[in-house]
Amino acid sequence: MRSDDPPPQVVARHVRQRVESRTCPWCGAKVPYTGRGRPAEYCSKACRNRAWEVRSAERRLQRDIAAGLRQLPMREVIRETVTEIHVVTVQGTPREPTTAWEWLEQLTELAEQLRAGDLGRQHWQHSKLYGVLADVVVALADAYPGGLERLQRKVPRR
Ligand SMILES: [Zn+2]
Structure with missing residues (x-):
């Protein structure tokens, strides 16, 4: 292929997925899957038993609440704040973020998409x-007087 050839076009793509391991819903340990039979849900009998104990305690609690033997559990009011990110287009070209605030919004959105998006x-x-983000950290360390070590001490707790 010559370098001025157009990149090859993908005409078909087949993706196959298989569970290789999952995490134990009680302790979070990795539960490997051999590929045969029904995958194990818990890493051990102990974890399966403790999960079952919690579930049956919850069932008992619900039954008691329904029978009026206990007070209802505490309720919380949650306020949800949604921040929308808009790409500002100037003459057909998306404008790059230029201020720290705009970059914070963009990078926060990136983290959000990594957590919950495709x-x-x-x-x-x-x-x-990862490569680009590591490069960003290096550039930030180079730009800040005292470098990464002093910068890390200034990171606000979240
Ligand atoms: Zn476990």
């Missing part, structure tokens, strides 16, 4: 993202 599952994209 991007989190696109594992083949992650090494590219």
Whole structure:
């Protein structure tokens, strides 16, 4: 292929997925899957038993509440604040973020998409993202007087 050839066009793509391991819903330990039979849910009998104990305690509690033997559990009012990110287009070209505030919004959105969006599952994209983000950290360390070490001490707790 010559360098001025157009990139090859993907005409068909087949993706197959198989569970290789999952995490124990009680302790979070990795539960490997051999590929045969029904995958194990818990890492051990102890975890399965403790999960069952909690479930049956919850059932008893619900039954008691229904029978008026206990007070209802505490309720919380949650206020949800949604921040929308808009790409400002100037003469057909998306404007790049230029202020720290705009970058904070963009990078926060990136983290959000990695946690909850399709991007989190696109594992083949992650090494590219990691490379650029590592480069950003290096550039930030170079720009800040005293470098990364002093900068890290200033990071606000979240
Ligand atoms: Zn476990």
